[in-house]
Amino acid sequence: MNIISPGFGGRRRSSRADLPPGQYLTHDFPVLSAGPTPRIPLDRWRFTVTNESGTKQTWNWPEFQALPYEDVTVDIHCVTKWSKLGTSWRGVSLDTLLADTDTAADYAMVHAYGGYTTNLPLEDLLDGKAWIAYRYDGEDLHPEHGGPARMLVPHLYFWKSAKWVNGVEMLIADEPGFWESAGYHNYGDPWREQRYQGD
Amino acid sequence: MARAAVSGRLTWRVATLAEARWETATARTLVLDLPDWPGHLPGQHVDVRLTAPDGYRAQRSYSIASAWSGGGPVELTVQRLEDGEVSTYLTDVYAVGAPVELRGPVGGWFVWRAAQPAPVLLVAGGSGIVPLMAMIRARGAVRGRQPFRLVYSVRTPDDAYYAGELARRVRDDPGLDVHYIYTRRTPEDWPEPPKRISVATVNTHGWPPDFGPACFVCGPTGFVETTADILVALGHDPRRIRTERFGGTS
Amino acid sequence: MSEVAVDGNAMAGDLGEIFAVDVTAAVATCAGCGRAGVVAELRLWVRAPGIVARCPSCGDVVLRLVRAPDRVFLDLRGATRLELRVPSP
Numbered sequence: 001m002n003i004i005s006p007g008f009g010g011r012r013r014s015s016r017a018d019l020p021p022g023q024y025l026t027h028d029f030p031v032l033s034a035g036p037t038p039r040i041p042l043d044r045w046r047f048t049v050t051n052e053s054g055t056k057q058t059w060n061w062p063e064f065q066a067l068p069y070e071d072v073t074v075d076i077h078c079v080t081k082w083s084k085l086g087t088s089w090r091g092v093s094l095d096t097l098l099a100d101t102d103t104a105a106d107y108a109m110v111h112a113y114g115g116y117t118t119n120l121p122l123e124d125l126l127d128g129k130a131w132i133a134y135r136y137d138g139e140d141l142h143p144e145h146g147g148p149a150r151m152l153v154p155h156l157y158f159w160k161s162a163k164w165v166n167g168v169e170m171l172i173a174d175e176p177g178f179w180e181s182a183g184y185h186n187y188g189d190p191w192r193e194q195r196y197q198g199d
Numbered sequence: 200m201a202r203a204a205v206s207g208r209l210t211w212r213v214a215t216l217a218e219a220r221w222e223t224a225t226a227r228t229l230v231l232d233l234p235d236w237p238g239h240l241p242g243q244h245v246d247v248r249l250t251a252p253d254g255y256r257a258q259r260s261y262s263i264a265s266a267w268s269g270g271g272p273v274e275l276t277v278q279r280l281e282d283g284e285v286s287t288y289l290t291d292v293y294a295v296g297a298p299v300e301l302r303g304p305v306g307g308w309f310v311w312r313a314a315q316p317a318p319v320l321l322v323a324g325g326s327g328i329v330p331l332m333a334m335i336r337a338r339g340a341v342r343g344r345q346p347f348r349l350v351y352s353v354r355t356p357d358d359a360y361y362a363g364e365l366a367r368r369v370r371d372d373p374g375l376d377v378h379y380i381y382t383r384r385t386p387e388d389w390p391e392p393p394k395r396i397s398v399a400t401v402n403t404h405g406w407p408p409d410f411g412p413a414c415f416v417c418g419p420t421g422f423v424e425t426t427a428d429i430l431v432a433l434g435h436d437p438r439r440i441r442t443e444r445f446g447g448t449s
Numbered sequence: 450m451s452e453v454a455v456d457g458n459a460m461a462g463d464l465g466e467i468f469a470v471d472v473t474a475a476v477a478t479c480a481g482c483g484r485a486g487v488v489a490e491l492r493l494w495v496r497a498p499g500i501v502a503r504c505p506s507c508g509d510v511v512l513r514l515v516r517a518p519d520r521v522f523l524d525l526r527g528a529t530r531l532e533l534r535v536p537s538p
Contacts, residue, residue, distance in 0.1 A: 002250070006292075006297050007252055007290065008250070008251050032496050035501060115510075179498055181524065182499055196520065303462065305461035307471030309458050
């Protein structure tokens, strides 16, 4: 059934040729969440890299803030069809965080406060493709957008950019994370419109 | 009729707006013609779906405001929300004669069945009055004997839906009582200042727990949680309390 | 408030596309804490790529529903059991 609602335009958005297939450009920044917003006091915040043997490297907030950072401007694409172009973030590159990690793993699981997880190939976190971002648009990252810090891996659908991130775990065998196990695509390339399992 | 209302695979159907009226400055009742409507129980809701010319879709749930007596239109009352993508369309743009897609009726738990003999306590916060009004209307249509008490919390008298109809029903039916709570501004002659729902109010204007009432609470999440806690604190059996939480935005 | 937690009543329509009977009245047992309660009382997060229904007691995810254009994925691993009333013959 394909009826149109006369006079309905929905939120301000447009589809454009330079967006991935099926996406609309949005001018606001929708907040999506699978659960309550975790409130993490900065003195309790930790980020931990765990290799496949269980060896951990951990940074607390002051240590994290002391790491070399990058200011990047990227386009982001949500699987719910909104895209936002030219978003500005400050974060620490995963290349920096994984520089001293001893691993033979090909896959990674990203962990977050509140229990959210998302998986991706380790190579998709490296070579300037991913950051742990703690500032957005010139301000500290708000909790509703994932603050104190979130994963930012813009070449994949934005569910892979886990909010409230607290660690990355190396995996020898790939395992699906929260949305991947619920029906979303295991990899999630917006340019090949890989939204759901089997796409 | 009860079975037809709660089972069967659901699909989208097309309704047409037959007429509309404003309950308040920002809440609009839509009177919808729905051929082949299977009927519904008071408390059930529908999902409404809008489609833009470019295929973009938005969908929201709305409680059915009317009781079903075997035929006729189905009514929804939609509260206009400032940032609301769907609600502003339904209140500001949606015109008589125009189509809209609807799926339902759905929801088999938050319903009142006329065959249940227990007294009923209805507690509404703001737009939460809609499904509870369907229950009041259903009781009226079958001339139900179960005593009903409604506690209805609104910000100001101008925000109360169905005020005239509720007053008329209270006047004409000794088995229905309505008590208003005003949280921001009271009517001229009100004996107390504005306040929120409290243990004292529910204790005075609700039913004693040992009457074993069926309790239905509907409104914004915070209101529902507070009210449910009050009812439990007063000694009501949690299993007799049914709740429906409305999200507050869009 | 950007967090719009509604309850399981709001997924009646989506579940109604899968099941021929109303599921909001079904009793779901949480795999996390063992609490048994009606689906209508689960805390729903609907502003997400799918619907997430959490246990009102422990907050664990009980049920997830993802709607693709031509498929529905219903993940029930967070519920050890669903109990539905059916009319007796």
